[in-house]
Amino acid sequence: MRSSKSVVSVAVLTMVVVMGVSACSGTRNRTKLAYEERPVELLYNTGYQRLESRRWSDAVDYFQEVERQHPYSEWARRAILMQIYAHYQNGAYTDAIAASDRFIQLFPGNPSAAYAFYMRAVCNFEQIVDVGRDQAYSEAALLGLRDVIRRYPGTPYATDARVKIDMVNDQLAGKEMNIGRYYQRANQPLAAVNRYKAVIDNQDFQRTSHTAEALYRLVEVNLMMGLTEEATRNGAVLGHNYPGSPWYAEAYALLAQRGQTPEVAPTGQRESWLRRIIPG
Template identity: 75%
Template structure:
């Protein structure tokens, strides 16, 4: 699985509450860093918010950083950090967004907006997940963060969304195990392949992923190659019991039949998926 870029409506949830405009102000010219000039906090904040609305993320960050610099530990500073998290995230500056979230958590750990900061840390890692052929460090970091959100804030919209994404990340990590297993199998290293496929079968979080049927089938293949017919039959039976209509079971059944070790349960007709009914072919 390759997790595509995701812009959840939740990323705006806490920000929308804190995005309070008080007075209008004239927009200033873009500059790398705002020169220090003491200005009303409302003017700084509202200018930053106007930049957010115009999707001028870097400009917005400059103004919100100035709010934080000139009015530290204030209510305005709290709001400004939240807005920086959002602006950095929208500008694909994920590490800076995570740093801002960490800063908010350190300064305001018990604030009602803390769940948003924890959630955004996880989402920033989630959106950097790459295909299974690459290192899965971001996937592991995302999974840790999402679990933290679900544990800290059960029943919230953040926890619900985190739970859904945890399943997606587990599918990604299981896919990585399968890719490595197939590599070892092609390289004629059956024991190494066996261990990878077993990881998918034995890990409760991976058992619910889309890779489980193939993992069972690959165990049938590898065990037959190793001469372990009884173990191959056992894996085939588990595959047939849980996924009787799977194409992987049909393949496993045919393979075991060649060895006179076919499971008792024959493959059932594969049900046509709802997607195939909507989009034939």
């Protein structure tokens, strides 16, 4: 999930004031930056020039040297922020999270701590994998994004966090649906019902793209178990909330076959199983 790069770029330019970037030539290759006492302005500005050249690892070396030679200074504070940004742009999310944690620990009351909290959440967000795998990053991203909204309401960080929270919830709901379908195929209907109900009953999941399918699957599974009344009830809820959904058209057809035609007729087109597998 790499939709955050532009937001992060704007954020770092807003939160980090560059200090005298014109003072350096910076021609060193990235081998191993040996310890050598140099003016802090030289180290910082060389790192910033590497950043502008998109030489992310080289930039990190110089900003780390600023932090090492001038700890707890204003330069060190800014250098840590730049390390977060460079690590993130380089795809080194674990290192970016570590730098964010370090900034939060050292400067918890600084206004730029908002950026560190936001980046820690975004780095977990960027590592979210498909619904068939462990969702530890999704859970970590969700906690971090909620923390940003709680700590910094009304900021651009909170605004972006709300958008990402909806995306994470869609991912987690998709995970529940994936497990539910597995149980359904394995002829374990009760286990499947529990997963589908988790999507419907969770208020955070109710706004996701999976709710209509979850209701349809409940119709399917309840009919499989002979619970026609429960299937009809779920079909009615599906028809009331999603009358134009292809999932409701499918549910309506299933119920009609059992003589349980819902009151609300579907307004959308029934979608074939092949079209659901291969859209378009």
